Amino acid sequence: MESDEGDEQQQEAERLPLSQRPEWSDVTPIPQDDGPNPVVPIAYKPEFSETMSYFRAVYYSDERSSRSFQLTKEAICLNPGNYTVWHFRRQIIETLHTDLQDELAFVGRIAKSNSKNYQLWHHRRWVAEKLGTGAVNKELQFTKKMLSLDAKNYHAWSYRQWVLQALGGWEDELDYCQILLGEDIFNNSAWNQRYFVVTRSPLLGGLIAMRDSEVNFTIEAILGNPENESPWRYLRGLYKDDTESWINDPRISSVCLKVLSTKSNYVFALSTLLDLICHGFRPSEEFREAINALNTPDSGPLDSDLGRAICRVLDAICRRAPDVVPITCSPQLYHRVESTGGIDGSHDSVKDSSLRNISVVQENIFASKLELYESGLYDVMFAGSTVLFTY
Amino acid sequence: MPHLATTYAAVNALISLGGEKSLPSINRSKVYTFLKCMKDPSGAFRMHDAGEIDVRACYTAISVASILNILDDELLQNVGNYILSCQTYEGGIAGEPGSEAHGGYTFCGLAAMILINEADRLDLDALIGWVVFRQGVEGGFQGRTNKLVDGCYSFWQGGVFALLRRFHSIIGESPTPVDQRGAECSIDNTQTTTASDVSEGDGSSDEISSQGDEHCHFQHREREPLFHSIALQRYLLLCSQDPRGGLRDKLRKPRDYYHTCYCLSGLSICQHSWLKDEDSSPLPRAVLGPYSNVLEPVHPVFNIVLDRYHEAHEFFSRS
Numbered sequence: 001m002e003s004d005e006g007d008e009q010q011q012e013a014e015r016l017p018l019s020q021r022p023e024w025s026d027v028t029p030i031p032q033d034d035g036p037n038p039v040v041p042i043a044y045k046p047e048f049s050e051t052m053s054y055f056r057a058v059y060y061s062d063e064r065s066s067r068s069f070q071l072t073k074e075a076i077c078l079n080p081g082n083y084t085v086w087h088f089r090r091q092i093i094e095t096l097h098t099d100l101q102d103e104l105a106f107v108g109r110i111a112k113s114n115s116k117n118y119q120l121w122h123h124r125r126w127v128a129e130k131l132g133t134g135a136v137n138k139e140l141q142f143t144k145k146m147l148s149l150d151a152k153n154y155h156a157w158s159y160r161q162w163v164l165q166a167l168g169g170w171e172d173e174l175d176y177c178q179i180l181l182g183e184d185i186f187n188n189s190a191w192n193q194r195y196f197v198v199t200r201s202p203l204l205g206g207l208i209a210m211r212d213s214e215v216n217f218t219i220e221a222i223l224g225n226p227e228n229e230s231p232w233r234y235l236r237g238l239y240k241d242d243t244e245s246w247i248n249d250p251r252i253s254s255v256c257l258k259v260l261s262t263k264s265n266y267v268f269a270l271s272t273l274l275d276l277i278c279h280g281f282r283p284s285e286e287f288r289e290a291i292n293a294l295n296t297p298d299s300g301p302l303d304s305d306l307g308r309a310i311c312r313v314l315d316a317i318c319r320r321a322p323d324v325v326p327i328t329c330s331p332q333l334y335h336r337v338e339s340t341g342g343i344d345g346s347h348d349s350v351k352d353s354s355l356r357n358i359s360v361v362q363e364n365i366f367a368s369k370l371e372l373y374e375s376g377l378y379d380v381m382f383a384g385s386t387v388l389f390t391y
Numbered sequence: 392m393p394h395l396a397t398t399y400a401a402v403n404a405l406i407s408l409g410g411e412k413s414l415p416s417i418n419r420s421k422v423y424t425f426l427k428c429m430k431d432p433s434g435a436f437r438m439h440d441a442g443e444i445d446v447r448a449c450y451t452a453i454s455v456a457s458i459l460n461i462l463d464d465e466l467l468q469n470v471g472n473y474i475l476s477c478q479t480y481e482g483g484i485a486g487e488p489g490s491e492a493h494g495g496y497t498f499c500g501l502a503a504m505i506l507i508n509e510a511d512r513l514d515l516d517a518l519i520g521w522v523v524f525r526q527g528v529e530g531g532f533q534g535r536t537n538k539l540v541d542g543c544y545s546f547w548q549g550g551v552f553a554l555l556r557r558f559h560s561i562i563g564e565s566p567t568p569v570d571q572r573g574a575e576c577s578i579d580n581t582q583t584t585t586a587s588d589v590s591e592g593d594g595s596s597d598e599i600s601s602q603g604d605e606h607c608h609f610q611h612r613e614r615e616p617l618f619h620s621i622a623l624q625r626y627l628l629l630c631s632q633d634p635r636g637g638l639r640d641k642l643r644k645p646r647d648y649y650h651t652c653y654c655l656s657g658l659s660i661c662q663h664s665w666l667k668d669e670d671s672s673p674l675p676r677a678v679l680g681p682y683s684n685v686l687e688p689v690h691p692v693f694n695i696v697l698d699r700y701h702e703a704h705e706f707f708s709r710s
Contacts, residue, residue: 083439084392090441122443152538154486154493161489188536192491195480200489229524229536237480 008077008109015047018054023067029053030060048078059088064095073106080110086119090126103127104135108142115146121155125162136167144176151180152189161196170201185221191230195237211238219255227265232272247281260290274310393425394439399451402458406695406703414706423461426452434469445486446477450499454693457506458700460707471509474500478513481536482521492521494534494547501551502692505558515555519617522551526618530626531641541640542631543650545623545657546694552616553660553691616664624661624679627654656694659686 018024031053034041044052055075058068072089075082093103107124114120124142128135143160146153164170174197180190198210215238221231235255239246246252253276259269270291277283283306291306294313402422405413429436429452436448449470456462476488477500483492484500501518504510525532525548531540532548631638631654637646638654662685665677673685690700 083394083442087392087439087441118438118443125443152535154491158487158490161487165489186537188538189491192479192481196489233481233521233536240480 008073017047018050018071024054027054027057030056032056051075051078055085055088059084064092066096068092069096069098077110080114080117080120083119086123090123100127100131104131104138104142111142111146112149115150115153116155118155121159125159128163129166133167136163136169139163139167140169147180151184151187154189157189157193160193164196165200170197170203173197173201174204181221185225186228186230188230191234195234207238214238215249215251219251222255222268223258225265226259226262226269227267229268232268236272236275243279247276247279252276253281253283253287257287257290260287260294263294266294270310270313274307277307277310392439394442395429395436395448395451395455396438398422398425399455402455403693403695406458406693407699409699409702414703417459419459419461419707419710422455422459426456426461426466430466433473434471435473436470446474446484446496446499446503447486449474450503453503453506458693458695458703458707460710462506467507471504471507471512474504474509475512478518482514482517482519483525483535484513484518491535494522494525494532494544497522498547498550498554501554505554505692510558518551519555522548523617526623529630530619530622530624531630532618532623539641540626542627542638542657543640543653545627545631546653546660549618549623549657549660549664550691550694552618553664556616556664557691618664620661620664620677621679624658627658627661628680628684652694655686656689659689660691662686663688 018029029050032049051071051074055071057063058065058071069089069092072085072092075085076089079085092098093100104124104127107120107127111120124139128139140160140163143156143163146156147160150156164173174194177190177194177197180187181194184190194214198204198214199207204210215235218231218235218238221228222235225231235252236246239249239252253273256269256273256276260266260273273281273283273287288306288309291309291313295309402417405417426436428440429438429448431437431444433444435444435446436452437444438448438451442448453462453467453470456466473488474484477485477490477496479485479490479492481492483494484497485492486496490496497518501510501513504513524536525534525544527533527540529540531542532544533540534544534547627638630642631640631650633639633646635646637648638651639646640650644650662673662678665674675682678685687696687698689695690697693700695703
């Protein structure tokens with residue numbers, strides 16, 4: 001007996017035990033076998049145990065019937081992580097040829113509260129693949145909906161990429177990325193998707209053809225928020241496997257210089273410049289001036305080697321604020337600088353990390369200390385963390 | 392139905408228990424059969440029968456095969472190609488080709504490549520260049536660019552450094568053992584808990600160290616891990632611990648076993664991150680809080696306590 005659409009919640013409230021359902025009267029439920037000495041037996045609710053016991057019965061006998069199909073729905077709702085149930089449900093679908101659109105609807109209804117469930121997304125992929133290219137609009141719409149709830153849902157993005165590659169629908173994808181970036185220029189998933197479209201869309205000309213306009217777009221984004229790591233990485237990515245073109249594109253070094261000249265949010269600019277230099281870029285005098293302008297009085301003598309000078313600035317950033325957690329610089333780069341006597345010829349591009357908002361970290365550490373202090377555990381914890389570590 | 396995640400967890404749990412009942416209880420030939428079934432023509436693995444394919448599956452399969460000493464050419468064939476195709480323009484590794492660079496998958500990808508001896512095929516410069524930026528101002532690691540830090544990434548991301556240090560000399564030549572002392576300088580070291588410190592130079596660096604504090608500082612920096620170990624420990628101890636016990640993602644999140652496991656493993660990685668020699672005890676200055684905070688070292692590829700790993704390694708090489 002097939003259930004009506006959208007009755008998952010209703011079922012939960014008005015559930016009749018399986019033992020009392022006439023259509024199940026001929027089935028002997030199979031209890032879970034935890035062995036003779038279960039060490040950490042789970043305290044299942046009676047409804048759960050019963051459902052799974054009946055599931056085991058039809059699963060082991062491989063009964064691919066209408067009632068089994070209904071039962072898999074109930075089992076999935078009780079535990080959407082049970083991949084065995086999902087798998088059996090797919091086998092039933094294949095045997096009974098149940099309606100695939102209904103199936104998408106079912107997945108759609110439980111998706112919101114299970115948006116990070118591997119089994120759900122894999123199941124959807126399987127259904128969509130069976131439906132073929134006809135499903136493309138609906139699936140793009142579905143992922144768009146999911147991404148409107150969480151613009152960085154990893155599963156949703158992977159699924160969306162699969163849809164594009166397997167079913168098509170590339171036409172509006174670059175626009176979609178544009179929209180998302182307009183909503184949040186810091187959304188790294190959207191930048192990643194942009195890269196995916198630019199490099200793989202059969203409707204665009206490929207990376208090289210798209211590069212020029214993409215560089216311009218990215219530079220705009222950088223200038224708008226130089227502290228945003230995403231466009232810097234995207235920019236570098238546009239020149240993946242083509243370092244020659246990268247160091248020769250004047251816009252790259254130019255944006256570094258622009259950001260450096262503002263004397264704020266310049267960590268990625270410095271890092272990029274260092275990277276350029278490592279790959280053979282020869283900076284003009286303006287770069288040296290811009291770097292030197294960043295040096296504080298206590299940073300020591302100006303270095304003749306620009307690469308080392310940059311390292312010093314990065315190092316100074318790391319050591320500036322005592323109460324902040326400074327991030328390490330790049331020992332490997334220092335090593336190369338020392339051993340080769342300069343950056344020239346070095347192809348090392350190991351970089352340091354960035355220092356973002358000082359107040360953020362102070363707030364976090366203060367908040368955690370406050371919570372611990374209020375709970376009376378702070379002194380004990382910090383001075384004697386053994387209390388929580390020894391058993 | 393069997394699943395690679397549960398297989399991985401069970402094998403690791405049994406090995407962590409160790410002993411004469413635990414290790415022989417694993418039916419290796421059946422595990423091998425299962426792994427073969429999970430192998431996909433692309434070279435990757437599925438998590439279960441007709442299940443999803445991703446870098447996690449590759450890692451769990453290769454990890455189990457490796458530690459049980461049943462890894463053969465058929466299993467590792469083309470896995471490297473698949474994982475390689477998952478390294479993104481950012482430098483990190485994604486779950487599937489085209490997806491976003493992510494800490495969990497980066498660990499899985501790198502660890503698997505190391506196990507099949509193909510880590511060199513990755514762009515390690517780019518990988519390091521990505522992962523070093525994943526440490527937040529809070530001290531903890533984020534899983535992806537512009538996302539929040541989470542305690543579990545202490546292991547997934549932090550572990551990358553341990554993997555590279557142990558299995559891939561990123562400095563070019565092997566660092567000398569830390570108990571060899573060259574020149575001494577007092578420097579303001581960002582990584583330690585004390586105000587002034589002694590650097591661990593080696594014999595060959597005498598020339599450089601004599602040139603003054605800053606060169607000594609650079610020399611000293613080589614010995615440091617490429618992430619801020621003390622800052623991460625601070626995050627773990629202050630923000631990830633639940634006052635009632637157990638560890639968590641971040642403040643105001645509930646504790647769970649997953650975070651307890653990976654926060655602790657991350658903490659262990661930190662404490663042992665200053666040494667290349669796995670048999671040495673951690674340096675006191677590498678440990679935040681009292682020395683009694685020191686945890687057992689873990690094997691960075693398998694995330695198993697080192698002693699137990701050695702026992703299993705020996706056991707499975709025999710049979």
